[in-house]
Amino acid sequence: MAVGMAVLAAATGGALSAPAAEGAGPAAGPPGQVEFPTHCLPAQEAGLPPADGPTTARITADDPAPEVGDTVTVTYQVARTPAVNPTGAALPADVLTSTGRILLGGAQSGEVTVVGAKRSDPVQAGAGLPAVTMTGTFTVTAPGEITLAPGGYTLHTSHLLDLDTTCAATGAPVAERLTASPLPLADLRSLALGTAYGKPGARVKVTGAGFAPGAAVTVAGRAGAAETADRVAATADEHGAVLAELPVTDRATTAVVAYEGAAWSAQRGSGPAAYTVVDAAPLPQGTQKVTAVVEPGALSMTQAGEAIVLGAVPYGEGGAAPGRIGTVTVRDTRGGPAGWSLIGKVTDFTGPDGGSPGGSRGRVRIPGASLSWTPSCTAAAGSPSRCVPGSAGVVGPEGAVLASVPGTEPAGGTFTIDATVALTVPPYTPPGAYRAVLTLTLS
Structure with a gap:
């Protein structure tokens, strides 16, 4: 799920032109x-x-x-x-x-x-x-x-x-050479189950997204940190989507994961998604089995406000235009050991027309990589999971983690997420309003 937010900054700064x-x-x-x-x-x-x-x-x-x-x-x-x-x-x-x-x-x-x-x-x-x-x-x-x-x-x-x-x-x-390293890419893979429980041998519909197009994907059962005997192979389509049916026969299975490569990892996999095997073994005559099922809920997100307005930066001086995102509330009622990640991506900031120092027409831009944030995350009282804020640093078009919950027991709760943001504006950027879109994706 994703939420798009308009980002507004009044700024000044310089444009780039000819190569060296x-x-x-x-x-x-x-x-x-x-x-x-x-x-x-x-x-x-x-x-x-x-x-x-x-x-x-x-x-x-x-x-x-x-x-x-x-x-x-x-x-x-x-x-x-x-x-x-x-x-x-x-x-x-x-x-x-x-x-x-x-x-x-x-x-x-x-x-x-x-x-x-x-x-x-x-x-x-x-x-x-x-x-x-x-x-x-x-x-x-x-x-x-x-x-x-x-x-x-x-x-x-x-x-x-x-x-x-x-x-x-x-x-x-050439007088100087720099070696720039890329930002680590955020893992946007996601996983959903058609049902969260079933009898031994039931076939569970598994839907995944965000995998590399054409990648070989393993869908497997898991019990805690170890995989169980339940396993099926799948292939991501040209859009990175995965569809599979996993027969769950191992009574130890408590979750399902999907991953690229030889083993599950947080960088190349998704899940775990909680799953419960309902034991159907016969009982002695005269006894009855009593089963109460707690229905799993969903992972959802809401956000306060629709826009971020950043502070103004003086023309000729540049500097950081400060602001704060609208408060995000994540509610996880899925149950089981499934964690989640909240990822943010921002487009370039587009400003006024034809204001570049070289006199060329077209909109002036400030790279989205100029926006950085410092996240914070608080779990509501009674929430069993521990919320981890993302690292302070660049957001950019490649994306960065705003907050996450590890995929371990216990799981679930309500979490409040905030972040202060700052847009670095170069000196002598043409005056005007610069706008971008910040998108938050929960998976």
């Missing part, structure tokens, strides 16, 4: 340092000719091995530039600001906008402009090796006149 150019390896020097040809154009008001020459720069990242969904802070340091003081006078300290681009390649394409503080050494008239340091962030959206190469940069002076010197990079080599 691959070149030779970094030049000798500190890790991440490279040298590349640069063509610098002073402002027309300066009356100076273009300046051509090498730029020596260094790119570093705060996390060389992030996971998909992590936010990485990158630093672009320009140690030497052919650009010169565009004014006819000496520049005092702290009148130079800088912006630049870091080009992404490999597993993830695009560019990162980096910005430097208004902090610089004094510069004599006609002298070269000093070193600058610029920083920015980006969200990892794909696993694999991600390359970082320096792009163009702009040096802005604000003494006497506001003047921009724009430097274009030509064939800049």
Whole structure:
């Protein structure tokens, strides 16, 4: 079962565009340092000719091995530039600001906008402009090796006149490499029984979903942590659905599981679903067997509210837009050792049209992997099961566990689940409302 919720955030941040150019390896020097040809154009008001020459720069990242969904802070340091003081006078300290681009390649394409503080050494008239340091962030959206190469940069002076010197990079080599690992995939397999009890030898209808299309699936009886002699093979169809009939002859069977591979595991299986064998053995003359059956119920979920509204983030600063999901109540009256998992997935956040820094049309997006949460779960008084909140971290389109109950005895109860959420918004994201859909699936 699934519930879709609209997610709303007022945000600001930057967009990604062109891929990085691959070149030779970094030049000798500190890790991440490279040298590349640069063509610098002073402002027309300066009356100076273009300046051509090498730029020596260094790119570093705060996390060389992030996971998909992590936010990485990158630093672009320009140690030497052919650009010169565009004014006819000496520049005092702290009148130079800088912006630049870091080009992404490999597993993830695009560019990162980096910005430097208004902090610089004094510069004599006609002298070269000093070193600058610029920083920015980006969200990892794909696993694999991600390359970082320096792009163009702009040096802005604000003494006497506001003047921009724009430097274009030509064939800049890769300066830094990150290795991004994927998020673990959530197990969305599910299992349902046509009946929860029967006489020895009864054939139980088993319905499964969420298995790998075409996978060989084993449907088996279980008693506690061990499997019983009851077993049947099945094959998932092209949609991952499984239909089987399991003859239950072992009186020790108390549950049914289904799994891919050689043995059941929480990563590749579903269940256990509770099942009771009703003993039909004859009794001595003059005696009667009295059987009282407690009918199993269902696993159900309700949620308060229909939308999440996240806090606003200032344009140019970025940061975390906080919020909270609507409280979820899970009620498990199935009986037996069947546990459950509540999984969340979120789409990308779609914002206003045509607001990308490059001027391209189309909707601006913030990756769904930028949304993270911190779950909590409380069992109501008298609930025999222990509720386990999911780990704090990224939700994303791959999904994450919000809460779960292990498939062990005893089982059942009522559980209240909450989570605080935060959307990481990059600096200079175009202003506007950004919307996504968060879907919760209980199985």
